[in-house]
Amino acid sequence: MNVIEQFIKKESSSGILLIFATIMALILSNTFMAPFYESFLHITVEIRIGSLYLDKSLYHWVNDGLMAVFFLLIGLEVKREILEGHLSSLKQIVLPGIAAIGGMVVPAGIYLAFNQNDLVAVNGWAIPTATDIAFALGILSLLGKRVPVSLKIFLMALAIIDDLGAIVIIAIFYTTELSTLSIIIALISLIVLVILNIFGVSKKAAYFIVGTILWTSVLKSGVHATLAGVALAFTIPLTAKDENKHPFSPLKEIEHNLHFWVAFFILPLFAFVNAGVNITEISLSQMSGTVPLGIMLGLFFGKQIGVFGFSYVAIKCNLAKLPEGSNWMQLYGVSILTGIGFTMSLFIVSLAFEDDSAFQYTDKLAILIGSFMSGILGYLILKTRKNT
Numbered sequence: 363m364n365v366i367e368q369f370i371k372k373e374s375s376s377g378i379l380l381i382f383a384t385i386m387a388l389i390l391s392n393t394f395m396a397p398f399y400e401s402f403l404h405i406t407v408e409i410r411i412g413s414l415y416l417d418k419s420l421y422h423w424v425n426d427g428l429m430a431v432f433f434l435l436i437g438l439e440v441k442r443e444i445l446e447g448h449l450s451s452l453k454q455i456v457l458p459g460i461a462a463i464g465g466m467v468v469p470a471g472i473y474l475a476f477n478q479n480d481l482v483a484v485n486g487w488a489i490p491t492a493t494d495i496a497f498a499l500g501i502l503s504l505l506g507k508r509v510p511v512s513l514k515i516f517l518m519a520l521a522i523i524d525d526l527g528a529i530v531i532i533a534i535f536y537t538t539e540l541s542t543l544s545i546i547i548a549l550i551s552l553i554v555l556v557i558l559n560i561f562g563v564s565k566k567a568a569y570f571i572v573g574t575i576l577w578t579s580v581l582k583s584g585v586h587a588t589l590a591g592v593a594l595a596f597t598i599p600l601t602a603k604d605e606n607k608h609p610f611s612p613l614k615e616i617e618h619n620l621h622f623w624v625a626f627f628i629l630p631l632f633a634f635v636n637a638g639v640n641i642t643e644i645s646l647s648q649m650s651g652t653v654p655l656g657i658m659l660g661l662f663f664g665k666q667i668g669v670f671g672f673s674y675v676a677i678k679c680n681l682a683k684l685p686e687g688s689n690w691m692q693l694y695g696v697s698i699l700t701g702i703g704f705t706m707s708l709f710i711v712s713l714a715f716e717d718d719s720a721f722q723y724t725d726k727l728a729i730l731i732g733s734f735m736s737g738i739l740g741y742l743i744l745k746t747r748k749n750t
Contacts, residue, residue, distance in 0.1 A: 376625035377500020380705065383630040384637040384730070391638035403635055416581070424635050425712050428628045430577055430591040435624050436525045437595025438617040443522055445600050457673060457682035458519035464672025465520070465700050466491040466527050469664030473656035483653045486714040486725065488531045490660025490732065492706030495521035496629060497733065498699045501741050509744055512685035513696050520669070520700065528706055529592050536713040537585050544583035548590070551576035555597035564602035566612050569594065586713060629705055636708040637730065639723045653721045654728035661701040661732030662739075670697035695743035701736030703729055 390399040403421040410416075418426065443449040449458075469490035477483040498517055502509050554572050563569075573594040581587035600613045648654070673693060676682045684693065707729045715725065 376496040376629055377498075377503075379626060379630040380494075380496055380500075380633050383633040384704075387634045387636075387638035388641070391640050392642055396640065399638055403638075416578070421635050424628075424632055425709065426581060426587045427577075429632060429709060430588045431620065432591070432624050432628050432632075433529065433588040434573075434591035434595050435617065435620045436522070436529070437592040438598065438613055438620070440522055440526055441596055441598075442600065442613060442617065443519070449519060449522065455519070455523075457676060457685070458516055459523055460676045460682065461516075461669045461673045461697070462520045462523035462527060464668035464670075465493065465524060465665050465697075466668070468668030468671070469660035472660040472664040476652040476656035476659075480652065482715070482720065483656075486653060486657070486711065488528070488535065489707050489710050489714060489725065489729065490657050490664055490703060491524075491531070492528055492703045492710060493521045493524045493665070493700045494702045494704035494706055494733070495525075496625065497702045497704050497737065501699060501702075501737055502696075502744075504741065505744050508747070509692065509696075510685065510687035513688050513692055516685045516693075517696050517699065524700075525706070528710070529589065532586050532710075532713060533589055536710075540584040541582055544579045545585075547579040548576055548583055548585075551579060552593055552597070555594065559597045559599055562599070562602060564599065564604060564610075564612055566598075566616060569598055569612075632705060632709070636705075636712065637726065639726045639730070641727060644722060644724055644727055648722055648724050649727065651721065651724060654724040657707070657725060657728035658732040658735075661703050661707070661729070662735050665701035665703075665736065666694070666698045669700050670694050673697065689747065691747045692744060695740050695747065698736050698740035698743065701740070702733040704733045707733070 387399070390396065403419065405420045406417065407420060407423050408417045440449075449455045470487050473487050473490055474484065477486070495518065498521065499514065502514055502517065551572055555569060555576070558568055558572070573590070576594060577587055577590040580590040580593075595613075598613045598616060600611055601609060602612050603609055670693065673682075674690075677684055684690070708726060711725050711729065715721070
């Protein structure tokens with residue numbers, strides 16, 4: 363089984379766990395168990411070393427700590443794909459790259475059209491721009507051979523570029539007040555990591571020790587801590603030699619080892635602590651507000667229009683070719699699936715709105731609805747279309 367097949371299999375299985383975790387969160391938050399669920403989210407976990415301490419709720423440890431590991435994995439995947447994978451040449455990157463740009467620009471435009479006059483709501487413009495690769499690939503796996511491998515690779519490459527776009531957005535637009543001292547320590551840590559890479563250090567422990575210092579300083583700096591995971595990933599060497607001078611890949615080994623924990627623990631736990639919305643307290647009139655409408659329409663219409671529309675123009679202008687063995691309707695079906703924002707969209711919500719109840723949780727429910735609609739319609743279209 364090659365790397366692509368292993369990736370798709372693990373991400374697909376993770377999608378099932380994500381659904382289960384989401385359902386459990388919704389059940390607990392809408393029954394007599396709601397107070398216990400809320401108490402669980404706000405359990406305080408403290409780590410203290412002398413005068414340095416981290417004191418956060420379980421909710422924030424998951425979003426700031428465990429999600430940094432998720433972004434570390436994304437960083438490793440992006441680096442590997444750029445160096446030797448499906449993003450390593452201009453020919454391979456053109457179609458998913460253009461499609462990803464469309465899938466970010468159009469949904470953001472739809473959201474801003476609804477919320478441009480609200481100074482608080484406008485911060486959520488990036489919420490509908492994300493794609494949840496675990497859910498999307500999970501749905502594709504249900505279709506088996508009805509969907510050609512070329513389209514699965516297209517979706518995977520698009521989602522990776524989409525994640526890279528999300529990283530840039532978080533770094534630029536969702537950074538709070540900065541701590542100069544913490545930024546300096548973070549920069550020194552990053553320089554040390556680069557030096558380790560330049561001198562061919564292959565000990566993974568060395569990268570993780572310095573990476574932990576980097577994460578802590580970034581967490582304290584005001585820049586979102588998940589970016590430390592990406593920075594660490596980009597410094598880990600793709601190729602190196604062990605003590606016996608045998609070649610191996612530290613990057614691929616770490617990526618392989620992290621996949622299980624991210625797919626089957628971190629992402630399901632993230633879904634569990636973020637998807638709990640008390641829908642009994644949300645009315646239809648609330649769901650017709652500009653924020654939930656912007657999110658739902660951005661995910662459901664914006665993503666499919668952006669991805670398919672930009673792809674169509676690129677192919678018709680001979681900038682790219684239709685994925686091998688696929689047809690236009692299948693490409694459209696996959697474009698709809700990119701409207702499954704879920705984990706990444708929920709993550710951006712936590713950054714965009716510091717008060718997670720600012721919009722009575724209609725933002726989170728809108729993500730679930732928009733993602734659900736995209737998943738169902740995308741599945742039905744791909745189910746009824748045959749390969750060319």
